[in-house]
Amino acid sequence: MTTAQRPYRGVFPVAPTVFDAAGALDLHGQRRAIDFMIDAGAEGLCILANFSEQFALSDVERDTVMDTVLDHVAGRVPVIVTTTHFATRICAERSRRAQAAGAAMVMVMPPYHGATIRVPDLGIYDFFRAVSDAIAIPIMIQDAPVAGTPLSPALLARMAREIENVAYFKIETAGAAGKLRALIALGGAAVEGPWDGEEAITLMADLDAGATGSMTGGAYPDGIRQITDAYAAGRREDAMDAYARWLPLINYENRQCGLLACKALMRAGGVIAHETARLPVQPMDPETRAGLIEIARRLDPLVLSWSR
Template sequence: MTQRQRRYQGVFPVVPTIFAENGELDMPGQKRCIDFMIDAGSDGLCVLANFSEQFALSDGERERLTSELLAHVAGRVPVIVTTTHFSTAVCAERSRSAQAEGAAMVMVMPPYHGATIRVSEAQVHAFYAGVSAAIDIPIMIQDAPVAGTPLSAEFLARMAREIEQVSYFKIETAGAASKLRELIRLGGDAIEGPWDGEEGITLMPDLEAGATGAMTGGGYPDGMRRIVDAWRQGRQDEAAELYQQWLPLINYENRQTGLLAAKALMKAGGIIDCEAPRHPFPPMNPAVREGLLRTARRLDPMVLRWGR
């Protein structure tokens, strides 16, 4: 594996995609969203993820968002760009383009389509090898249930050892902490970044297992930073207490609102003008939205104050 300048650690929230009421991209709102997330303490950002509604974007919109958002961040924090696609060639080209625009890393799910189209383990290995050959920045494998592709710890560790850029892993499957422990044990130094995902709902067990990064929702990086910073600085009891404080909000996002949470919080805080997802994704139930905001107000996160 090539020698790299740094290992990326800490809280890298997913950036939501901001739309106007007519469904078009709202780039001024998108940039305010980015500025808030950096001001709120994000160690880095991830764009075009599933929680960014990447599945609702055209290729042209993806290219525009990658280019304009990386230019707007302007190196203030490292940015991970999701480049997932079923095709090895398309994913490799997306990844090349992201690197050229200044991405620090790409995040890629294994190739899948719909509920049933999958490929063999050998083809998954060849897929990541093909993407790796196209770039000089790290690849984060997103091990998520949505892909419906079993990726054992043994297989992930083997790819880390055998494929040059494969070195980060966001583990979002059931039993994440156990899988992280096994991945770290099997992969050793080839595992540069064992990361937590799923909005931080399993954050504490994953930190205990050795996770060094967390890819959370974008609405309250200040709260997530407090937890992760306390843990990284050896204040485990404080981290646990902070997690207990923020867990109701984390739970609301993970179990009740999903990808709509960050935009609802940003709209309530005056950061963006429109919180709507892109049709046909349904809007949030108004009663659930009020429950989310009521839970957030008890914690006074920056998102409810930054845009006022």
């Protein structure tokens, strides 16, 4: 069992789902990626998120990845399992499975489908209430543009106050810092974990707004820790300096590479054998990849030397 205690805080990067050259699950590579991330300072992990290509996995593959990772982590750090699904019943069942397998928390997006199918506030409230009723571990609501679902600070705070296990919030929308401040003001102690996301591109503003955790890409938790550790210790100027150093790489990941950045850096450093993304996701443009590696090398992240 992990010794980490609630509230969970710090850097909980998203682990990629590792594939072989043909696009099948590479469980050996998956375990190496997890070991690297823990060695690089991840205070927890998130699996099966959008940056894990969860949308490209079958239900059987999801369970395989979840069981493999949780067994391999063996309590070294807390693991958040993403259980997002449009259907309340399926999301609740996925969440029960995650809890039974050893997840510390589940992360769930509000129900949506495609570009136009959205659920109103009442449906969102009832959805999260039903998922909460199915489990006894915390729920992190992921508030991200991909859902296209407006989640007001008032609605989020109400769910924190009234739904037992809704306690963590990953805010990735535009103006995240302002939304975090409003959520904390409205929700008070019920907001156990106001968190930052979006590869940490808005991390300093979000820390100043009260964020206590950050869910980033998986390639350089050691770099993100330089920011969050200094901030938590009250050394804001040191945190600002570290943020300025790492921001070009964060920006390159966020704006140029997306979910492909983590695998490219892990492959460049020999952590994993292949950086395959499952089709129809296309490989990264070679020149873009070269630019990513060039910027990373200036910072000497552990990912580029871990396997040596």
